[in-house]
Amino acid sequence: MEEMAEVGCWAAELESGFERVAGRFGRADLRWRMRDYVRGLLGQAARKNGWQLAEWAGHRTPDGFQRLLHGSVWDADALRDDVRAYVGERLGPGGVLIIDDTGFIKKGTTSAGVGRQYTGTSGKIDNWASARKRPWTPSTARTTRCGRTP
Numbered sequence: 001m002e003e004m005a006e007v008g009c010w011a012a013e014l015e016s017g018f019e020r021v022a023g024r025f026g027r028a029d030l031r032w033r034m035r036d037y038v039r040g041l042l043g044q045a046a047r048k049n050g051w052q053l054a055e056w057a058g059h060r061t062p063d064g065f066q067r068l069l070h071g072s073v074w075d076a077d078a079l080r081d082d083v084r085a086y087v088g089e090r091l092g093p094g095g096v097l098i099i100d101d102t103g104f105i106k107k108g109t110t111s112a113g114v115g116r117q118y119t120g121t122s123g124k125i126d127n128w129a130s131a132r133k134r135p136w137t138p139s140t141a142r143t144t145r146c147g148r149t150p
Contacts, residue, residue: 013090014039020086024079025072033068 018035025031040053050062059065091097106114106127118125 014042017083017086021079021082024074024082026074029064030068030072030074033064037065037068 018031018038021034022031025034036057036059037053040056041048043056045052045056050065054060054062054065087097088095105119105122114127116125116127
């Protein structure tokens with residue numbers, strides 16, 4: 001039952017984030033696709049490529065995600081700024097977001113999030129995908145709100 005409460009809390013946080021950035025997408029269908037895409041990336045899909053994410057989200061093909069990422073007009077810099085501000089507010093003044101480059105080498109280029117860059121995993125520039133990151137804050141109120149203890 002604790003796991004369900006935590007899932008509900010994280011789902012509510014995710015919805016709050018979606019509401020904050022929704023205005024960056026001019027049409028409702030783009031907002032829904034963005035939401036489905038992010039949920040897929042954060043969700044339990046076994047693989048994070050376009051087809052797997054589309055199937056996980058209930059779409060017949062990845063065409064909508066591909067249009068969102070490659071053909072739709074939206075301001076990536078403004079979206080990034082919105083997300084950065086949202087995370088800063090949620091972490092609070094004493095919060096820390098730890099991001100490390102823990103990842104894994106990918107042989108192909110078709111999975112979501114794969115790109116050529118330096119990775120300490122191989123010690124060279126390679127196709128690489130990042131492992132999932134989680135925010136952390138020392139605030140007891142923040143961490144216990146989602147069922148976690150500091």
